[in-house]
Amino acid sequence: MARMAAFIVLLIPALMAGAGIKFLRDTLYGKLISPFPWLWLQFIIGIAFLIIGLGFFAGYLLNRDRKNGRVAPKFDKQSK
Template sequence: MSRMIALIILLIPGILAGYGIKLMRDMLFGLQASWIPALWLQFVLGFLFMVLGVGFIGGFLLRRDRKNNKVQERFRRQK
């Protein structure tokens, strides 16, 4: 059950990051989303979505691996 919850927790930021990449790609091709008033704002929102999604997933994995003691010495917490 805990693995299913972890999967759901990781799916939401993963979808958010994917949508951010899509927004940035569409801006480069000149396709504007209907709910965003300007192309530059679309790129900024897409970049923000991507950074937040990837950052959350990376932090989640780093925290899990630290707990299981599976990280390199430089990523371990100082006591």
């Protein structure tokens, strides 16, 4: 059950980043999606979704690798 919960926790930011890429792509081609009234707003939301989704996923991986001792010394919290 814990693995399923961890999978869901990682699935949500991955879907969020994917939606951000889609919003950015649609803005590039000039296609406006219905909840957004302007293309520039769609672009800003797309960038935010992409950064938040990838940032969460990267932070999770960094935290997991720190626990297992697989990071470079400059990324290790204990060395400071």
